[in-house]
Amino acid sequence: MNSSKILEIKNLSVTFRTSVGEVPAVRGLDLDLKKGEIIAIVGESGSGKSATARAIMGLLENNGKIKSGMANFTYSRNGETVCCDLLSLSRKEIRKHINGRRIAMVFQDPMTSLDPTMTIGKQLTEGMVIHYKTPKKEAWRKASELLEMVGIHDAEKRMKNYPHQLSGGMRQRVVIAIALSCNPDILICDEPTTALDVTIQAKILDLIAGLQRKTGVSVIYITHDLGVVARVADYVAVMYAGRIVEKGTANEIFYHARHPYTWGLLSAMPSLDSSGELYVIPGSPPDLSGYKGGDPFADRNAYALNIDRRIDPPMFRITETHYAATWLLDPRAPKVSMPAELEVRIRHMRKEEEYGI
Incomplete structure (x- = not known):
């Protein structure tokens, strides 16, 4: 450290x-x-x-x-x-x-952090496009990698989902992925x-510790x-x-x-x-x-x-x-x-x- x-x-x-x-x-x-x-x-x-x-x-x-x-x-x-x-x-x-x-923040209720009218992919790529002018194709690829990193498999399919189509644990993983999308300090x-x-709490805790490492x-x-x-x-x-x-x-x-x-x-x-x-x-x-x-x-x-x-x-x-x-x-x-x-x-x-x- x-x-x-x-x-x-x-x-x-x-x-x-x-x-x-x-x-x-x-x-x-x-x-x-x-x-x-x-x-x-x-x-x-x-x-x-x-x-x-x-x-x-x-x-x-x-x-x-x-x-x-x-x-x-x-x-x-x-x-x-x-x-x-x-x-x-x-x-x-x-x-x-x-x-x-x-500096990125993850709140306790993922449903208040996610826009119900936008797909997961759109919400994951938005920060990269706005803050770093990342080309949309590259941002989409990185977003897919982030979902895999936080333990969401079949990422391409999930990118097209809306928040209500995911479980509570998956939504929180998405929120964490969004928080990490711009490589915060x-x-x-x-x-x-x-x-x-x-x-699910234990899995999210282990996920955060693993992502930090x-x-x-x-x-x-x-x-x-x-x-x-x-x-x-x-x-x-x-x-x-x-x-x-x-x-x-x-x-x-x-x-x-x-x-x-x-x-x-x-x-x-x-x-x-x-x-x-x-x-x-x-x-x-x-x-x-x-x-x-x-x-x-x-x-x-x-x-x-x-x-x-x-x-x-x-x-x-x-x-x-x-x-x-x-x-x-x-x-x-x-x-x-x-x-x-x-x-x-x-x-x-x-x-x-x-x-x-």
Whole structure:
């Protein structure tokens, strides 16, 4: 893996204007993406995952506003290295020069991404013709190859189909093929398997990981399910209430998590040894419209300290790659270990990984 950064996000803050005032959706987010890396952003609905992706792609809704931050994107153009701050570009500029061409996005519902009135072939070749002036015959050939690459056989026949003639899993594969059609540097996958059954989910996840290895594209994978992350991610960022509360390598997050929210997500994952009802993190995500400070997770945190009610914790460094925003890591805090049940579960997870289950 190339260690150079392709995307560097610093202090990103996003708010949405509502009837009760401005609501902070993303709060001071820092995240780096390296070339050839797959990063997973994980968290419950409303944690700010999708708002982060939409902000850097210029796709925020009209009531959304970037309050601060930068997103430096480094790529090669005509043999030269180019760096630009995506947040400083106008919507017109980012749509013309970046979206689809340099950064592509796969959404969770393929039917909202595909035009029901256009054939699959037409939708696959459109980006190549518009962005690169590719001759139609050559674009058609490349589109057929892309369908084969994403596991759709009999590509020539499928190119003439309309979206409603394909299954949900095939439509999502088509969306991924369209996203790859202009050879993007970054592929953002926003809950791409949510609408699919478990068997198809696994195939799509393996497909994305395989395509990354084959093409070298950098991937940001957004999901609410920590369970899918182990199949694809090199690095994991856990979000809660608009900020990253823990980040580290996949190994560090799965086997050495330090934030109580991450413990909750790990405990809620189904596994082969699960019996009875799955664990559910108590309470609900906070309403940030009335946020006055403190740790938003405090009311759901069995290990909350008095300071959590007053001050949102800073990000504490655990290793060079592992960080967590919890006052439990302060040297003055009482020593707290992860729940015993989770330790047992992690031992089972290690065994499952060891035996390739």
